Amino acid sequence: MKKTKYFGLILILLLHFCKDQTENSEQNNFIFVKGKNIHLRVQPDQKSKSLGFLQGGNKLEIVSESNDKTKIDEFIGKWIKVKVLSGKLKDNQGFVFSQFTLEKNISPIDLIYKETEITKRNKFLEKLKLDFPEYDEIGLYSFDELINFEIFVNDCKVKRIDTSVGFEQKEELIREFQNLQSNFSEAEFEKMTTCEFLWANYCGGTDILPYPYFSYSNKNSIKQIISSLNIESGDKENCYQTIDNKKYCFHISKTNEKFLIGGLCQMHINQK
Known part of the structure; x- marks a missing residue:
């Protein structure tokens, strides 16, 4: 048996x-x-x-x-x-x-992230739309949405080619960021951010696409958040407590050997 x-x-x-x-x-x-x-x-x-x-x-x-x-x-x-x-x-x-x-x-989605010269990238991406009109194995975002996102971000990068954006030292970036509390400038904050700025409600996994800071509609709330930070509570990850006991992180990333702020999120109460 x-x-x-x-x-x-x-x-x-x-x-x-x-x-x-x-x-x-x-x-x-x-x-x-x-x-x-x-x-x-x-x-x-x-x-x-x-x-x-x-x-x-x-x-x-x-x-x-x-x-x-x-x-x-x-x-x-x-x-x-x-x-x-x-x-x-x-x-x-x-x-x-x-x-x-x-x-x-090899799938069409693989080609979106193929390395191409930055000034020619948008033309390359537009051609992908024409070459794969019926590609639909994406999931959350359509093929066109992902390409449009890449084009938007690439436009930001092209505009920055001839400008000095970013900081050689992480500590220098944090110092300049902290100076914004007393003298906030939207233009100065934008210069501190990457072209792929991830603005999420809470820190952790997210499906949100990281667009350039200037494209967000609620930019005024950045000023309000920064003004509420307890600068002395800042840590090496650029996270801060606020006067109403919340915690925000302005995460730092390194792009082309320069330090920039790559995103903003609020920590959960039980997060460390």
Whole structure:
């Protein structure tokens, strides 16, 4: 009886293992279409019947692929047999030319954070919108929202290229920040902040995107918070008690070898 029971348990574990292996194999064997109106062909031939158009952002599972290179117009690539996982042609199988897909296991979201020259970055980001109109595997934010956010932040960075922003020493930044209490200047505070200033209600994990300080609508409350700080209570992390026993942290980050304030949040009472 025990042997039968244990055999059944082993069989279940093996089935789960095989299922996990299959799922992992599928997850690690995908490509994304880039561009618009890309043919899904019945055969690996430009003259083969088209099953319809794929759109940038459609996810494809690789069924098989050839190592033989071929030339179509000015493009050199190979034909890949795929199963369509998203978009209007979902569940269809056919062939797509590799020049119209990303590399294996690379998603459009990976490209947003690709290193590009700062002055050319916005043009690069705008092109991503055109290349992947149907990419929707994001979650909280859409692909366009994330790109628009990156463009906004990059604009801030471009404007700062020829300006001296930031402090060589952390202590110098804290000292200048503390001087704001008696002589607050919105412009001076902005110079102390990064282009990705995270303003959260409470310190800890958050899904909020960190925009430049000048873009926030409630900037006047910064002045009120700073004026209420007990400067003598400050610590090396730039956190302060207030006269009404709250605690705020103006977190310091290092960007391009310069110290800047990267965000503001309020500590929970039980946080240390």
